[in-house]
Amino acid sequence: MRGVVQRVKRASVEVEGNVIGEIEQGILLLLGVEDTDEEKDLEYMCDKVPNLRIFEDENGKMNKSLIDVGGQLLVISQFTLLGDARKGRRPSFTAAAVPDKAISMYENFIKKMKDCGITTQCGEFGADMQVELVNDGPVTILLDSRRIF
Numbered sequence: 001m002r003g004v005v006q007r008v009k010r011a012s013v014e015v016e017g018n019v020i021g022e023i024e025q026g027i028l029l030l031l032g033v034e035d036t037d038e039e040k041d042l043e044y045m046c047d048k049v050p051n052l053r054i055f056e057d058e059n060g061k062m063n064k065s066l067i068d069v070g071g072q073l074l075v076i077s078q079f080t081l082l083g084d085a086r087k088g089r090r091p092s093f094t095a096a097a098v099p100d101k102a103i104s105m106y107e108n109f110i111k112k113m114k115d116c117g118i119t120t121q122c123g124e125f126g127a128d129m130q131v132e133l134v135n136d137g138p139v140t141i142l143l144d145s146r147r148i149f
Contacts, residue, residue, distance in 0.1 A: 001041045001105070002081040004030040007054050007139035011074045013123040014130045021121030026071030027054075028133050031109060032081030033102040034095050041145035042105055046112045049073070054139050062139075066118065073113055076123040076131055077106045099126065 005027055012022035029049060034041070055064040055071065066073065079102065083091035096102070103125045113120040123129045142149055 001034060001037050001045045001143075001145040002032040003045060003049065003143040004078075004081065005049060005052060005054070005141040005143060006030075006133060007136045008074075009134040009136045011131065011133035013074065013076060013121075014132075015124050015127045020124060021074055023072035023074045023119070023121055025069065025136070026073055026119075027052075027066055028074045028076070028131070030076050030078040030081060031106060032078050033097040033105045034082055035097045035101070036095075037097060037101075037105060037145065042108055042112075044145040045109060045143065046116075048143055050113065050116060050118055052141065052143075054141060067116075072119040072121070074121045074123075075106070075110055075113070076129065077102065077125045 008026060008028045010024050011028040012019050014020065027049065050066045053065050054062050055066070055069045057063040079093060079096040082096040083093050084095060085091040106125055110120055110122050
């Protein structure tokens, strides 16, 4: 699984002009599922995202996690994170999981975050979405469950 973690002051997602998810301080997570992802990849992301220490403590150091600050989470599915643009000019998306697998892992991730007590909102899988955010910092972190970066 791949993720782009953005620390935000607020974020929202719209589908067909209707806001379907919005959060205040927290994390906007763009989440992509790879065709070879397994349960261990899901577990990695479920542990890493809420515990990533990217929020400032009383000394201005990034020492606090989403859980520590009581932040919220907005999760957006994004298969294009698996795009490979190393050859030519048109990215290849063959590494992205087929929709049935991707939606299952995406929904499981959201459920696990809610089960942990994190206020979690989400986009609509497969929809044309408009995402707005106020990036705080800016702080943007790339994650990959295979730890390739």
